[in-house]
Amino acid sequence: MSLLVLLHPGAMGATVGATLRAGGHRVRWVAAGRSEATARRAAAAGLEACTDLSSALQGAHGVVSVCPPDQASAVAAAVEEAGFDGLYVDANAIAPATARSLQARFGERLVDGGIIGPPAQRPGTTRLYLSGAAADAVAAWFRAGPLEAVALADRPAGAASALKMAYAAYTKGSAALLLAVRALAEHEGVAAALTEEWGLSQPGLAERCSAAARGTAPKAWRFVGEMQEIADTFAAAELPRGFHEAAADVYRRLAGFRDAEAAPDAVIRRLLDGSG
Numbered sequence: 162m163s164l165l166v167l168l169h170p171g172a173m174g175a176t177v178g179a180t181l182r183a184g185g186h187r188v189r190w191v192a193a194g195r196s197e198a199t200a201r202r203a204a205a206a207g208l209e210a211c212t213d214l215s216s217a218l219q220g221a222h223g224v225v226s227v228c229p230p231d232q233a234s235a236v237a238a239a240v241e242e243a244g245f246d247g248l249y250v251d252a253n254a255i256a257p258a259t260a261r262s263l264q265a266r267f268g269e270r271l272v273d274g275g276i277i278g279p280p281a282q283r284p285g286t287t288r289l290y291l292s293g294a295a296a297d298a299v300a301a302w303f304r305a306g307p308l309e310a311v312a313l314a315d316r317p318a319g320a321a322s323a324l325k326m327a328y329a330a331y332t333k334g335s336a337a338l339l340l341a342v343r344a345l346a347e348h349e350g351v352a353a354a355l356t357e358e359w360g361l362s363q364p365g366l367a368e369r370c371s372a373a374a375r376g377t378a379p380k381a382w383r384f385v386g387e388m389q390e391i392a393d394t395f396a397a398a399e400l401p402r403g404f405h406e407a408a409a410d411v412y413r414r415l416a417g418f419r420d421a422e423a424a425p426d427a428v429i430r431r432l433l434d435g436s437g
C-alpha cells in the first residue's frame with residue numbers, strides 16, 4: 162500500500178482517486194482553494210482531506226496531478242517547492258515539451274501520463290497511458306481498476322502526453338470545426354439547407370454536431386488551455402498550429418457555459434455572439 166496525494170479530485174480526478182483506493186492505497190487531497198463540488202467527489206471516492214499541500218505531502222510516496230491543463234506547471238512547481246521527493250505523475254493534457262519541462266523539476270521521478278476516455282466509472286472505458294523511467298511502478302498502483310493504466314514500454318517522459326495530444330487533436334479539434342461550420346451556416350441563413358444536405362450525403366453528422374455542442378460546452382473553459390498545448394505540439398513538430406489555435410478560439414467563446422447544461426442552439430448562438 163502506498164500513501165498518495167491527488168491534485169485534484171475533479172470529474173476525472175475523482176475516478177483516478179477511486180481507482181487508487183480500490184487498489185488499497187491511501188489517497189489524500191488538498192481542500193484549500195477547492196470548491197464544494199470537489200469536496201463532495203473526494204468524500205464519495207474515500208479520499209482523505211488535508212487543509213494544505215505541505216501536510217498532504219508529509220510521508221507521501223507519490224503525487225498524481227489531474228487538473229486543468231493550463232494549471233499543470235503551477236501545480237508541479239508548488240509540489241517541487243514544498244520539497245517533495247517521491248514519484249510525481251502528471252496525468253494532464255499537456256504538450257510533450259511541457260511534460261519534459263517537468264522533468265527538470267523531478268528528474269527520473271517524473272512519470273508522464275495522458276488519460277483517454279470519460280471519467281472511469283466501470284472497467285473498459287478509460288486508459289491512463291504512462292511513460293518515463295518509473296512508468297511500470299506507477300501502473301501497478303492502478304491494477305484494481307476501473308481506470309486502466311498502460312505503461313508505454315521503454316518510452317521516455319513526453320510520450321504519453323504526445324499520444325494524448327494526437328488523440329485529442331482529432332476528437333476536440335473536429336468537434337470545434339463542426340460547431341464553427343454550423344455557426345457559419347446559421348450566420349449565412351443556410352443552416353436548414355445544410356442540415357438537409359448532411360442528411361443526404363453525410364449521414365449522422367447533424368447528430369454529431371448536436372452531440373458536440375452538448376458534450377463540449379460545459380468543459381469548453383478547460384479545453385482552451387488544452388487546444389493551446391496541442392497547437393504548441395504541432396508547432397514543435399513543424400506542423401500547422403493554426404487548426405488548434407482556432408479550436409481554442411471556438412472553446413473560448415463557449416467558456417461561459419462552464420459546468421452547465423447547454424442546448425445546441427444556444428451553443429451556436431454563443432459562438433456567433435463571440436462574447437465568451
Ligand SMILES: NC(=O)c1ccc[n+]([C@@H]2O[C@H](COP(=O)([O-])OP(=O)(O)OC[C@H]3O[C@@H](n4cnc5c(N)ncnc54)[C@H](OP(=O)(O)O)[C@@H]3O)[C@@H](O)[C@H]2O)c1
Nearest residue numbers: 169170171172173174195196199227228232253254276279
Ligand atoms: N473529464 C474528462 O472526460 C477527461 C478526459 C480525459 C482527460 N481528462 C484530463 O483530466 C484533467 C482534469 O479533468 P477533470 O475532468 O478532473 O476536470 P474538472 O472536473 O474540471 O476538475 C478540475 C479539478 O481541478 C481543480 N481546479 C480548478 N481550477 C484549478 C486551478 N486553477 N488550479 C488547480 N486546480 C484547479 C478543480 O477544483 P474546483 O472544484 O475548485 O474548481 C477540480 O478539482 C485534465 O487535464 C483533462 O485533460 C479529463
